[in-house]
Amino acid sequence: xxxxxxxxxxxxxxxxxxxxxxxxxxxxxxxxxxxxxxxxxxxxxxxxxxxxxxxxxxxxxxxxxxxxxxxxxxxxx
Amino acid sequence: xxxxxxxxxxxxxxxxxxxxxxxxxxxxxxxxxxxxxxxxxxxxxxxxxxxxxxxxxxxxxxxxxxxxxxxxxxxxxxxxxxxxxxxxxxxxxxxxxxxxxxxxxxxxxxxxxxxxxxxxxxxxxxxxxxxxxxxxxxxxxxxxxxxxxxxxxxxxxxxxxxxxxxxxxxxxxxxxxxxxxxxxxxxxxxxxxxxxxxxxxxxxxxxxxxxxxxxxxxxxxxxxxxxxxxxxxxxxxxxxxxxxxxxxxxxxxxxxxxxxxxxxxxxxxxxxxxxxxxxxxxxxxxxxxxxxxxxxxxxxxxxxxxxxxxxxxxxxxxxxxxxxxxxxxxxxxxxxxxxxxxxxxxxxxxxxxxxxxxxxxxxxxxxxxxxxxxxxxxxxxxxxxxxxxx
Numbered sequence: 001x002x003x004x005x006x007x008x009x010x011x012x013x014x015x016x017x018x019x020x021x022x023x024x025x026x027x028x029x030x031x032x033x034x035x036x037x038x039x040x041x042x043x044x045x046x047x048x049x050x051x052x053x054x055x056x057x058x059x060x061x062x063x064x065x066x067x068x069x070x071x072x073x074x075x076x077x
Numbered sequence: 078x079x080x081x082x083x084x085x086x087x088x089x090x091x092x093x094x095x096x097x098x099x100x101x102x103x104x105x106x107x108x109x110x111x112x113x114x115x116x117x118x119x120x121x122x123x124x125x126x127x128x129x130x131x132x133x134x135x136x137x138x139x140x141x142x143x144x145x146x147x148x149x150x151x152x153x154x155x156x157x158x159x160x161x162x163x164x165x166x167x168x169x170x171x172x173x174x175x176x177x178x179x180x181x182x183x184x185x186x187x188x189x190x191x192x193x194x195x196x197x198x199x200x201x202x203x204x205x206x207x208x209x210x211x212x213x214x215x216x217x218x219x220x221x222x223x224x225x226x227x228x229x230x231x232x233x234x235x236x237x238x239x240x241x242x243x244x245x246x247x248x249x250x251x252x253x254x255x256x257x258x259x260x261x262x263x264x265x266x267x268x269x270x271x272x273x274x275x276x277x278x279x280x281x282x283x284x285x286x287x288x289x290x291x292x293x294x295x296x297x298x299x300x301x302x303x304x305x306x307x308x309x310x311x312x313x314x315x316x317x318x319x320x321x322x323x324x325x326x327x328x329x330x331x332x333x334x335x336x337x338x339x340x341x342x343x344x345x346x347x348x349x350x351x352x353x354x355x356x357x358x359x360x361x362x363x364x365x366x367x368x369x370x371x372x373x374x375x376x377x378x379x380x381x382x383x384x385x386x387x388x389x390x391x392x393x394x395x396x397x398x399x400x401x402x403x404x405x406x407x408x409x410x411x412x413x414x415x416x417x418x419x420x421x422x423x424x425x426x427x428x429x430x431x432x433x434x435x436x437x438x439x440x441x442x443x444x445x446x447x448x449x450x451x452x453x454x455x456x457x458x459x460x461x462x463x464x465x466x467x
Contacts, residue, residue, distance in 0.1 A: 008179060011341055040438055043182035046255040048147045050179045063143050063258025 001031035001075070006042045007051035009035075016051040016065050023071035031075070107355045107364040114354030114402065115347065122214060129281040130210040131342075135335025136277060137206060139327070140270055141169050144257045147180075150188040150197075151255060163193040164232040167201035168209075177201050178431075182438045187255050191243055191439065195447055196236030198435070202425035203228035207342070211401045212421065214285055216408065219466065224421045227458045231422065235450050242446060265322050273322070276315050283308040342397050349399025353406040360409025372411035378463030380456070386416035387455035390424035391448055394431070400424050415463020423455035 005020055007013025017035055024031050036042055045054055049063030053071070060066075060074050098104060146169055148154070149162040163184075170180065177198065185194040202208065204225050213221025265273075286304045300307075319328055357371070358364030375382050395403070404417055427448055436444040 006179070011337060038437075039178045039182040039434055040186070042179045043186045043438075046183070046187050048150065048180060048183045048188065048255055049143055049258045052256070059256045062256045 001029060002056055003031050003033045004036050004054040005033065005051060006036045006045060006047060006054060008039065008042075009037050010050075012065055013051040016053065019066060019068045020053060020071050023068045023075060026068070027072055027075045029075050103365060107358070110358040110362055110364040111351045111354035113362070114359050114406075115350050117359065118346075118350050118402070122211070125284040126210060126214045126281070127207075127346075128339075129277065129284055130207050131338050132331075132335045133210075133274070133277045133281060134206050134338050135331050135333075136274065137169055138334045138338075139330045140273070143170060146170060147257045150184045150193060152188055152190075154189050156189070156192075159189040159193040160196055160233050160236055163189075163196040163236060164200045164229045165204065166197060167204040167228075168206060170197075170201065178434055178438075181435070183255070185439055190240065191246075191443070192236040192240030194236075195239045196232040198447075199235050199426045199451060200228040200232035203422065207338075207398060208401075208425070210281065210285075211398055215401050215405055216417070220414070220417060220421070223418050223458075223462050223466075227418060227422050227462070231454045231458060235447070235454060238450055239443070239447060243443060269318075269322055273315075273318055276311055276318065280308055280311045280315065283311065345396040346398050346402070349396060350402040353399075353402040357403070357406025357410050360405070363410070364406075366410070368410045371407060375407060375412040375416045377413045378415040378460065380460065382413055382416045383419045383456045383459035383463070384452070386412075386419040386459060387423040387452045390420040390422075390455070391427040391452050392429050393424060394428035395424050413463055414466040415459040415461075417459075418462040419455045419459030422458055423451055427451055 003020060003024070005013065005017045007016065013035075017033070020033055024033065042050065042052070045052070045059060047054075047059060047062045051065060052062045053060045053066060053074075055074055061070070099108075146162060146166050149158050149166075170177075181194050181198045184197060185191055188194070209221055209225055212224050283304045286301055288301055323331075354364065356365050374385055400421060404412070404420060407420075408414075408417055432444055432448060435447065439447075
């Protein structure tokens, strides 16, 4: 599984990345987490608003910090 | 931060400690001035102005639906709407500076195009709720109002000019799917949300209510005398609304996001105030930079002074809100009102690091055009305001 956290590196984006990492660890899934900070690359996903989470190319959430539980529901497919 | 940048920072700090002649009278006076200015902020502005403003910013971030604004930035949006929304949406969207650049890149590449994107980029930093409140409170409501109006009007002009200059390239944009922040279903109606925001704003207004001059009419004096009772009554109304209309989760989110802004902005603002105090001092108290330099470069309302203010503002980096104490210092040292507005308009919208990012998004040619437009328009705004404000 390939997870990308989009955001230029502000506090909200870091918090999102923390939640994603915690969720992955707890779910015990083999996944790579990548932080995308480049504005053009973020825009390339078509997201209007950061932080955003993309899992396997699919945009899961935009413009808010998802909770750990929320991230787990995305991982459990 | 990599280990090497840490080393560079520590090296710089060490050299500052080692080489600055701290015992020199001018340095001592400036050092004291820095902390006097910090105390002035702590006593006059933090409790009654900044704290309520942070809660308003937090409420906007959590309770105002971003999707309802952002849909006007889509590729199919009507142009007139896109420009108008872009020029004012900074109030809702730009409180966190980290959302501005990705959103700009998104609007430019996937959405309504270069015009609305640059309009948003220009007005965003100037019309978010924290910037307006602090400018109006510290630099006077006239300058606060001029900043807001100037930012909105010139944002539209900049955007339209950019769209006209680069109209050919604008056609080739990709029309792909865009993702907006989702709209969460809410338990409150729009009037309830509006009433909640209004109460917050009124609390801010009354808490920050300045003592009227001696000769003003009875109404203002009466309002000033009653301001703490009115603010207290409003707080009770606010508590009742929070209890009845909001879920526990929403209240938590609100406090969390307000706290997030405070954590992010207070240290920067504190450092900015210390720096402004050290270099420029409070009004009437000279510090490191002699006042006659400021007066000869930025005094009056000449074209030269306005141009110098906007060019230096365009290159200088201002961390969120720090433009306000720096301007306070400059105005105290003799800067004219026109150049002050020019700096306020050009400063936060552009900086050298920010130009590099924008350059990465839309190329050097467009970035240079955009920067020149901003400098010219800000100079013009300063000239007009300087003429009016005398």
